[in-house]
Amino acid sequence: MRRKLTPRGRERRDQLMECGARLFAERGYHPTSVADVVAALGVGKGVFYWYFASKEELLTELLKASNHDLRKRQQQAIGEEADPVRRIELGIRASLGWFAEHREYFAIIQFAATDETFAPVLARNREIAIADTIRHLKDGIVDGRIADRDPALLAHAIHGVVAELTRHSLVEGNLPLDEVADLCVAFCLEGLAG
Amino acid sequence: MRRKLTPRGRERRDQLMECGARLFAERGYHPTSVADVVAALGVGKGVFYWYFASKEELLTELLKASNHDLRKRQQQAIGEEADPVRRIELGIRASLGWFAEHREYFAIIQFAATDETFAPVLARNREIAIADTIRHLKDGIVDGRIADRDPALLAHAIHGVVAELTRHSLVEGNLPLDEVADLCVAFCLEGLAG
Amino acid sequence: MRRKLTPRGRERRDQLMECGARLFAERGYHPTSVADVVAALGVGKGVFYWYFASKEELLTELLKASNHDLRKRQQQAIGEEADPVRRIELGIRASLGWFAEHREYFAIIQFAATDETFAPVLARNREIAIADTIRHLKDGIVDGRIADRDPALLAHAIHGVVAELTRHSLVEGNLPLDEVADLCVAFCLEGLAG
Amino acid sequence: MRRKLTPRGRERRDQLMECGARLFAERGYHPTSVADVVAALGVGKGVFYWYFASKEELLTELLKASNHDLRKRQQQAIGEEADPVRRIELGIRASLGWFAEHREYFAIIQFAATDETFAPVLARNREIAIADTIRHLKDGIVDGRIADRDPALLAHAIHGVVAELTRHSLVEGNLPLDEVADLCVAFCLEGLAG
DNA sequence: TATGAATGAGTCTTCATTCAT
DNA sequence: AATGAATGAAGACTCATTCAT
Structure with missing residues (x-):
């Protein structure tokens, strides 16, 4: 899942990681759904899979x-x-x-x-x-x-x-x-x- | 879920706990399903909910x-x-x-x-x-x-x-x-x- | 996915196959979703996976x-x-x-x-x-x-x-x-x- | 989706058709995604929709x-x-x-x-x-x-x-x-x- | 023309739980 | 006490398509 990212893309990826880290920490990995992560960022579900394979x-x-x-x-x-x-x-x-x-x-x-x-x-x-x-x-x-x-x-x-x-x-x-x-x-x- | 158990019932309950402990330890709590636990014991799903509320x-x-x-x-x-x-x-x-x-x-x-x-x-x-x-x-x-x-x-x-x-x-x-x-x-x- | 089926179970399985055959034939395999199949039978989605692995x-x-x-x-x-x-x-x-x-x-x-x-x-x-x-x-x-x-x-x-x-x-x-x-x-x- | 194409454009379109034909034949139409087709050509997704409506x-x-x-x-x-x-x-x-x-x-x-x-x-x-x-x-x-x-x-x-x-x-x-x-x-x- | 990014409905599948027998 | 069957909400992931640049 190495992808050439524009600066904007890199930023998005960082946001997802930050958001994921926070939610995983608060609720746990399994109880946190990908939907939760993208919702917390206010973006579509596809965004997640653009930056991470899973x-x-x-x-x-x-x-x-x-x-x-x-x-x-x-x-x-x-x-x-x-x-x-x-x-x-x-x-x-x-x-x-x-x-x-x-x-x-x-x-x-x-x-x-x-x-x-x-x-x-x-x-x-x-x-x-x-x-x-x-x-x-x-x-x-x-x-x-x-x-x-x-x-x-x-x-x-x-x-x-x-x-x-x-x-x-x-x-x-x-x-x-x-x-x-x-x-x-x-x-x-x-x-x-x- | 306190239930008066016959000796046989107590044994079943212990089996379930032992089995659950093993599977939870091996695969983790979330990745282990109730179905896995009862299957490992070779009993039906109802058995589990007879002894545990969840x-x-x-x-x-x-x-x-x-x-x-x-x-x-x-x-x-x-x-x-x-x-x-x-x-x-x-x-x-x-x-x-x-x-x-x-x-x-x-x-x-x-x-x-x-x-x-x-x-x-x-x-x-x-x-x-x-x-x-x-x-x-x-x-x-x-x-x-x-x-x-x-x-x-x-x-x-x-x-x-x-x-x-x-x-x-x-x-x-x-x-x-x-x-x-x-x-x-x-x-x-x-x-x-x- | 071999399972011991009661007569009722066998019947359900047959219904699913018949239903699936009809829908696959009419609309094609890919365009027919599992949801379509179970909906046509009026049963829950889980039923399908009780009888078929996929x-x-x-x-x-x-x-x-x-x-x-x-x-x-x-x-x-x-x-x-x-x-x-x-x-x-x-x-x-x-x-x-x-x-x-x-x-x-x-x-x-x-x-x-x-x-x-x-x-x-x-x-x-x-x-x-x-x-x-x-x-x-x-x-x-x-x-x-x-x-x-x-x-x-x-x-x-x-x-x-x-x-x-x-x-x-x-x-x-x-x-x-x-x-x-x-x-x-x-x-x-x-x-x-x- | 009739478009007047430059020679270069015609070539691109042909490449897409060839590529699509190959992939559809190998994997099937439904299992082949538009992303697969453009990836095989090494171009962006927009290219596909420039030449084909769908x-x-x-x-x-x-x-x-x-x-x-x-x-x-x-x-x-x-x-x-x-x-x-x-x-x-x-x-x-x-x-x-x-x-x-x-x-x-x-x-x-x-x-x-x-x-x-x-x-x-x-x-x-x-x-x-x-x-x-x-x-x-x-x-x-x-x-x-x-x-x-x-x-x-x-x-x-x-x-x-x-x-x-x-x-x-x-x-x-x-x-x-x-x-x-x-x-x-x-x-x-x-x-x-x- | 072309690209990376974004969308979001839709897909398959799982699973805790309940129920009829 | 126990079983096979059923439920349906929820989850991970896909993908045709669109858009800003």
Whole structure:
């Protein structure tokens, strides 16, 4: 479904993605119909299929785009930082920050993870993110700053904390982001013991 | 839809729940039809509606039953243990153990969390579990064994680690459960620093 | 889509086939919607899919059933007749007779032959019919009653005459069947020369 | 939709007809969309509607053009030949030859005959062709060369043979055209008896 | 002339649910 | 308790056609 798009076309496509993201997040993927999406935009049904081959493709594109954007944010945040522990911290803060600004995507990603159609896409995204984290962890272990435990499991543990605190702060919605981020980082680095 | 059931009736109901759990886990809730569930059991469609008012109710019952069972397991594991840190550890190990034995439920619960229809049920379940954890955390903070940070956030952090390591070990499927549990506990108690 | 049908179910299925045959013949396969078929029967749309997996399957079943019926008629007509030329004649007359009584099927079969989805089914049917004819022709050639020419081509020639005269007499509709059959037989046996 | 076309315009129109003929023949009229036709040519959708008022019109034009061309071929073949039997033979051979060179049209014509929208156009074409044949047959009957049977039915019989042998040789595709034509002529003139 | 974009009625199909038996 | 049958609203997707540029 690669199509040469005029600027106007590109704009439409973006509108559809935005609209789809919002509705999928609010009501869920299955309960949202293509008709809902185009109606929310006030355009005909055909428009949707001019830009996307299927409803499925819309979600896939959403997943790809969000992953791409999140990773960009993380990389910018980490920059040239050399200290591996600090890199991990910056990555955590970048993730929390990104989701705070793109609330829709949390629900979408979480749903996608439960659906056999989309799980593979997400699995790949996660793999890449985990691999990044593992690299930093290994550096930290070599440095002696991080305890010598299975880096893969540690990476998942960190991601779990980030995911749940993200979810919690998005849903409760009234906690200062920095506070959550601080605790998230502290917990990951020091655990409950502090 | 409370109905007095004969022993045979109770058995049927259990079969339906088991069957539904399996299919919902494998294919997802929406993509699984009531027809699929009864077909997998080789019975007519009427049977389903004899025991459940709707497809929705089946999932709700599944959610309730699994939550009930998981909590029972946790309580048995914790028993009369007095040390709050140890209570947390036992709770974590109980959760990991339970999910290892009820793999279907992880996917179901995760999906339910993303659907506005079921999210409330899950939210309540989670609240209760978090409240339990918070209680132990507060005890630990009073004891001075646990750093004095926001207990609610800490509780969520722990749950996040447990959830993601559960998911990881279920999906990867080839790690010894004890090893995962050990790391999970260690990470929660000491963080990366060890 | 094999399903155990109650007598009532079998009846419904037959009604759907009859109805479909009529509408496909009148308006064509593509221009006839499943909605048209069920509306003509005054039943809900779901009924159709209870008995047939798809619109396509309905046509396929129609094709199979008609072929089966036509062949039965031909075999009954030919019976134990020993003379191969006479067998051909009886076959021709049976075909013309059958189509006169099942006018809907001519149009359906002719359409199906032009559609890549159904052509294979029809090709097989035709093959079988041609093979029958070829057998009689070869017998006739051995007897010296039929000129020694390529029996496959001869068989097709005969089928062509039968098909077109069938069509003509169905459409014109006012010619006595026997007269058409007589000429058909005479033409096939003696050609224009007589 | 008569439009004065520049040479370039005429060329485009021809390309569209050729393309349409090919696709209609391969996939069928209904399953082929206007989008398919223009995509195969690599042009925009507007082009199609510049040259044809509708998809329907394209098929109608195709039918007209092919009929015109076939008739021209037949007339050239028959030329000034005086012998009516020979005229029939030449007509048969011309038809077989033309279809061998315009394979696409056989499927198209056969489909059109089954669709109530196009059947009338085809009926007229057929009428004209049959009338031609009838004229030759009557001449032959007067000459005593042809048996005195209903000329209309005889004409249809001949057309049936030609149609089916055409189809057969196009589909089987591996028989020498002359051989088929010889048998076709022989069968029509002498029947099975030879 | 030509294009990308848009329309929206219409198509096939699914499915939760109900009902007669 | 159970079954086969029926319902019909709703969903994903198609496509002939039109239009602004």
